[in-house]
Amino acid sequence: MKNPSHTKEIHRLNRLIGQLEGIKRMIESGRYCPDILIQTKAIVSSIRSLETAILEKHIKCCVKNAIQSGTDGEEKVSELVNIFKTRIK
Amino acid sequence: MKNPSHTKEIHRLNRLIGQLEGIKRMIESGRYCPDILIQTKAIVSSIRSLETAILEKHIKCCVKNAIQSGTDGEEKVSELVNIFKTRIK
Amino acid sequence: MKNPSHTKEIHRLNRLIGQLEGIKRMIESGRYCPDILIQTKAIVSSIRSLETAILEKHIKCCVKNAIQSGTDGEEKVSELVNIFKTRIK
Amino acid sequence: MKNPSHTKEIHRLNRLIGQLEGIKRMIESGRYCPDILIQTKAIVSSIRSLETAILEKHIKCCVKNAIQSGTDGEEKVSELVNIFKTRIK
Numbered sequence: 167m168k169n170p171s172h173t174k175e176i177h178r179l180n181r182l183i184g185q186l187e188g189i190k191r192m193i194e195s196g197r198y199c200p201d202i203l204i205q206t207k208a209i210v211s212s213i214r215s216l217e218t219a220i221l222e223k224h225i226k227c228c229v230k231n232a233i234q235s236g237t238d239g240e241e242k243v244s245e246l247v248n249i250f251k252t253r254i255k
Numbered sequence: 256m257k258n259p260s261h262t263k264e265i266h267r268l269n270r271l272i273g274q275l276e277g278i279k280r281m282i283e284s285g286r287y288c289p290d291i292l293i294q295t296k297a298i299v300s301s302i303r304s305l306e307t308a309i310l311e312k313h314i315k316c317c318v319k320n321a322i323q324s325g326t327d328g329e330e331k332v333s334e335l336v337n338i339f340k341t342r343i344k
Numbered sequence: 345m346k347n348p349s350h351t352k353e354i355h356r357l358n359r360l361i362g363q364l365e366g367i368k369r370m371i372e373s374g375r376y377c378p379d380i381l382i383q384t385k386a387i388v389s390s391i392r393s394l395e396t397a398i399l400e401k402h403i404k405c406c407v408k409n410a411i412q413s414g415t416d417g418e419e420k421v422s423e424l425v426n427i428f429k430t431r432i433k
Numbered sequence: 434m435k436n437p438s439h440t441k442e443i444h445r446l447n448r449l450i451g452q453l454e455g456i457k458r459m460i461e462s463g464r465y466c467p468d469i470l471i472q473t474k475a476i477v478s479s480i481r482s483l484e485t486a487i488l489e490k491h492i493k494c495c496v497k498n499a500i501q502s503g504t505d506g507e508e509k510v511s512e513l514v515n516i517f518k519t520r521i522k
Contacts, residue, residue, distance in 0.1 A: 172282050179279045183272050190268045193261050199313035200334055206306050207342070210299060214432055217295050221432075222425045224288035230421060233411045243408060245289055247400045253296070254392055254399075254431050303521055310521075311514045319510060322500045332497060336489045342521050343481055343488075350460050357457045361450050368446045371439050377491035378512055384484050385520070388477060395473050402466035423467060431474070 178216050185209050221249070267305050274298050310338070356394050363387050399427070445483050452476050488516070 186209065192202050229246055233239035275298065281291050318335055322328035364387065370380050407424055411417035453476065459469050496513055500506035 172285075175282050176279055179275055179282070183275050186268055186272050186275070190265055193264050193268070196261075199309050199317065200338060202309055203306060203338060206302055206309075210302055213295055213299055213302075217292055218425075218429050218432060220288050220291055220295075221428055225421055225425055228288065230411055230417065233408055234414075234417075239408065239412075243403055247396075247403055249289060249292060250399055250403075250428065251396050253428075253433055254396060307514075307518050307521060310517055314510055314514055314517075319500055319506065322497055323506075328497065328501075332492055336485075336492055339488055339517065339520075340485050343485060350463075353460050354457055357453055357460070361453050364446055364450050364453070368443055371442050371446070374439075377487050377495065378516060380487055381484055381516060384480055384487075388480055391473055391477055391480075395470055398466050398469055398473075406466065427467060427470060 175216065175219065178212065178219075182209060182212055182216075185212065264305065264308065267301065267308075271298060271301055271305075274301065353394065353397065356390065356397075360387060360390055360394075363390065442483065442486065445479065445486075449476060449479055449483075452479065 185205065189202060189205050189209070192205065225246065229242045232242040274294065278291060278294050278298070281294065314335065318328075318331045321331040363383065367380060367383050367387070370383065403424065407417075407420045410420040452472065456469060456472050456476070459472065492513065496506075496509045499509040
């Protein structure tokens with residue numbers, strides 16, 4: 167049985183796949199390049215939203231619980247700092 | 256008949272769709288969030304490569320020809336500057 | 345008296361100001377644009393490093409302490425998620 | 434004598450240096466980290482505007498002229514594509 171809390175993410179991913187299928191059709195029909203780039207930019211934005219949602223859940227549950235329980239708070243904080251280091255723009 | 260020059264881009268897009276299907280499976284099986292974020296980062300990198308390839312073709316053919324023929328060089332150059340303005344990191 | 349823990353950041357900022365003075369000289373002496381862009385890219389990288397250092401301190405002290413003491417952990421976590429939302433690349 | 438066309442860029446750079454001096458003061462007086470990050474983000478945006486202005490001049494003069502005159506159009510176009518490759522977000 168599918169975890170109900172994942173429904174939203176799966177829905178976003180299905181929509182992303184639909185957007186990529188749309189770009190395939192644009193390329194196959196020789197559409198104007200700058201128009202294709204507008205669509206790929208929209209896809210990157212959608213992936214960013216998905217990533218932010220995943221990270222938000224991670225910080226609010228996993229990182230917070232680890233710090234509160236005192237089990238592996240240090241490790242989770244270092245891991246989070248590393249995610250920021252590689253993704254900050 | 257499919258334009259042979261698009262084969263490479265279509266191949267990249269099919270691989271991207273495969274990567275997104277992989278992320279769906281990761282989410283459905285409750286994989287650790289930072290591991291999912293490593294995969295989404297790889298997808299964003301793949302989209303960037305696709306975009307750069309599309310933009311390269313656009314500059315080397317479309318923009319260059321427009322400037323050489325003197326038809327709508329001004330317009331193509333302004334359009335290119337705008338793409339850069341919205342995409343620079 | 346200056347807080348000794350800030351010495352490193354102040355040093356980075358002084359170096360950044362020196363880099364910007366260098367770009368002023370490049371522009372004044374009419375240096376080739378792509379060469380100037382290589383220098384501005386280096387400055388953006390330096391600012392990113394500074395930002396990551398600031399954020400690391402913030403997470404490791406401020407956010408962690410707020411979660412552990414239970415005072416305003418919720419607020420600090422939401423604030424952190426918002427920083428990520430606006431800065432993810 | 435200073436090239437008048439550079440006045441605007443030099444003005445932007447002086448303002449950027451002023452913004453960095455402001456961040457030094459924020460760090461020295463122990464200001465709240467997320468507030469400092471809002472200011473560093475503003476600086477990155479200012480550098481981006483400067484870079485776009487420099488690139489716009491480069492494309493509209495240098496690249497366009499090289500293509501029109503047929504001297505080193507190929508080279509300028511390749512260089513431009515490389516700038517995009519390293520800077521696209």
